[in-house]
Amino acid sequence: MTNPLLQDWDTPFDLAPFDAVEDAHFAPAFKTALEQARAEITAIADTPEPPSFANTIEALEASGKALDKVLAVFFSVAGADSNPARQALQREFGPELARFSSDMTSNAALFARIETLWEARDSLDLTPEQQRLLMLTHRRFRRAGAALTGAQEARMREIMARLAELGTAFTQNLLADEAGWHMALSEADLEGLPEFVVSAARAAGEELGQPGPVITLSRSLIVPFLQFSPRRDLREKAFRAWEARGAGGGETDNRAIAAETLALRQERAALLGYKSFADFKLETEMARTPAAVRDLLMAVWTPARARAEADARILTEMMHADGINEDLAPWDWRYYAEKRRRAEFDLDEAELKPYLQLDRMIEAAFACANRLFGLEFRRIDVPLYHPDCRAWEVTREGRHVAVFIGDYFARASKRSGAWCSSMRGQARTPQVQGPVVINVCNFAKGSPALLSYDDARTLFHEFGHALHHLLSNVTYESLSGTSVARDFVELPSQLYEHWLEVPEVLAEFATHAETGEAMPQAMLDKVLKAATFDMGFQTVEYVASALVDLAFHDGAAPADPMAKQAEVLEAIGMPAAIRMRHATPQFAHVFSGDGYSSGYYSYMWSEVMDADAFAAFEEAGDAFDPATAQRLEEHILSTGGSVEADALYTAFRGRLPGVEALLRGRGLAA
Structure with a gap:
């Protein structure tokens, strides 16, 4: 054939x-x-x-x-x-x-x-x-x-x-566990859920061929369910299923795979003459050593845990006021945190979400790229691998730059999470070659599709990765785009998230799905004021995962990774009502390949830089300052891996940053 x-x-x-x-x-x-x-x-x-x-x-x-x-x-x-x-x-x-x-x-x-x-x-x-x-x-x-x-x-x-x-x-085990579980909801079970969650649950049921609404283990569906469902029993059932992925026994259990993987990585490092796999892996990163990684993570962990513990006391009091005289559990945190956010900031996610339409947020990401870098996006009709996908030609001053593909909706056949990949990298030899870049997300379907604020950040994050590919301008493909140190690769993506919070961007693109009206100034003010709300929780669940990842690879490989995980969490004083963002049996960043092994910390290492990098625009007095944008493109977004990462950042900013900007940005500074 x-x-x-x-x-x-x-x-x-x-x-x-x-x-x-x-x-x-x-x-x-x-x-x-x-x-x-x-x-x-x-x-x-x-x-x-x-x-x-x-x-x-x-x-x-x-x-x-x-x-x-x-x-x-x-x-x-x-x-x-x-x-x-x-x-x-x-x-x-x-x-x-x-x-x-x-x-x-x-x-x-x-x-x-x-x-x-x-x-x-x-x-x-x-x-x-x-x-x-x-x-x-x-x-x-x-x-x-x-x-x-x-x-x-x-x-x-x-x-x-x-x-x-x-x-x-x-x-594949993780995908099977995620695709193999759903929780059917009766009409009574929908009580208290905002319409966007009900709509997403019905759409998930239709996709699975179920007669009614269901909750799946897609993060964009289960997280809002945990936020809004007043049914503590159903929240617990859903959370326990979420937590059990890859650890349910049988053919899809990932715990033995994790143990063997860690042992083989340690043996690999020893063959190459390294003390540990972390020493081997970090040699080529900006951090260089496990000690430098641990120092950064602990500098953030201490204030984050203090904030989370203070928040836990408040949420526990709220739960007790509801007549539930038990300890705050992991399936309670998001529900009471959402109630607290509504009370303290008068900000209801159910009221906010209609202003965050997927299509309008895509337009916002494109518009910021246009103002910063002169990129233009034209929708094109080409065959793609799934009907949900859409494609755009990217041009600048009439010249073809790239093709960008977006695949935004969750489905059972898609692995969880969000990512950016390149089907073809930029190059100038042996001939000029424009990139083909894909953003993949797992947003809940709806008519129209509505995003949470976290979803909108994810969209901007992945598009920041895409810009690293789109603006690449090197000779050799293997140096192009995101072919950089792992703890530098997240800088463009996390930096781009900042433009979602620029007031004029939300004012223009956060328009109501039914009325078309712009987000009211009062709501916009509340969104920006609440930007660091629950940051103790978010930081603790992330840093705990990064510390466990580092502990797995810094020293002898643990025979029982779950026991090692428990040991690390006890040593750092993990709050009882918070779980790791990625527990070992679901830690795809670390165990689906070795891309982020010993490297999950890199999001935070990059955040140190992204907080400082956006400050360059703030110091210029304009989030779209042309001179600063030109420096950003010249020294970071266009250079790929053609220069060492620390030299690139220094060329852009004049110096390397400290952790202070990160702590201020997360609202964790003393």
Whole structure:
């Protein structure tokens, strides 16, 4: 059969022909493209010509393009629109890709060529970006075990293949548990719920083929249910199901997977000569050491826990006033915090939500990008992988820049959370290549779709990642966009969240779904005043997760991760009514792959910078100050990984920041 994944794409903007791609195309395309990539690597390693930057480093950069094209399509649909066939292919492809990577990095002839160039780097007359690419290529091979031989090399191959299997299994188990549970609600059970929650529950029931409304484990549905349902018994039932994901026993239990993953990571680090996996992982990050990470997290933990404990006392009194003379439980916190917010700020999420229409918030994100960077967005009609997806051409001064795809709604086939990915990265060699960028979210459907304030922040956050891709302007694709240190990658995304809180943005785009009227000034004032409400809770649940992640990887791997989790939480004095944002069996950031392993702290490390970076606009007296926006693009958003992260930030701001701006921004400063 003709396989569209192996053809040149005669499509608008060279987008994948999703309307022609079938699941049966993936395996043969993967096999063919993988063989081609292997042949390309062999040709580079075995060329009789002396090593040069062009025939080795640039040749590596240009290799595997057919495989990249196949995988970009496959992983886009596998993460956002999974099915049993695609899950089986993920289990098959993961170890194969790990073997391919191991074969490449353990190719002695290839590494010898790279080593020769590295030793001669000062005499090669390279541009700064070429020097950076050479350094990163050499470092990547060394850290992958290219210098290992014999039994150590063989063991590293086994470890990497097994880790790929475990990461896929963890993700699929979590998806199965999330898709496999729902709680049907009677009409009586809907009492006290605002209309937007009722509407979302009915839409979820329709999607699952249920006769009435249901609560699922989608965060955009279960969180508002926990906020608004006066039924403590139903809140407890829903919360316990949420907490039990990946830990229910049976085939989808992730606890053994977590233990094996941690043990293999520690063994991997030891093979490479590192004391711990955290030491290995943090070597290339801005933080550099586990001690630096722990210092930051504890500097924030102490005031956050104090705030959370004070809040817990107030919420407990409110619960007792309702006649429930028990300790405040995790399924109580959001409900009483919402009641307190209504009382203290006269701010009701049910009244706020109609002003936060999904389509208007998308317009707001685009409008801010236009004012800051001159980007324009034009809706285009192209085949995509799911009917919920939509696409825009991005231009600047009439010139094509990129294609942006948004996939915003929750569904059973989509893994939880929100993320940004690139189906094609920006590059200028071997030809100019515009990026194709996707934002994936899990918002509840509605007519129209309404967002919580947290949802709106998530939309701006992911679009901040997208801007990092859209504005990239480097020569080599492997350095483009978000190809930066993990604790720097969240800076553009978290920084962009600040524009949601710019009063003129909300005044223009926060319009009522029924009346079309702008958000009243009094409500806008209350929204901004309440921005740091419940920040003790939010900070505690996040920092606890980051500290557990660090403890898992800093030292010997724990035989029982759940016992280690409990030990860490007891040591830091975790408030009883708050749970980790991501408990171990659901910690996909850490166990679906090693992207955020030893790195979940990076959101907070980046927040130190984003608070300080937005202060640059405030100091200029204008959230859209052109000169500051130009510096932001020039030194951070356009440079990808072509320069060290701390040098980029210093070039933008003139110095590195301290933690003070973060504490002020979260309302935790003394």
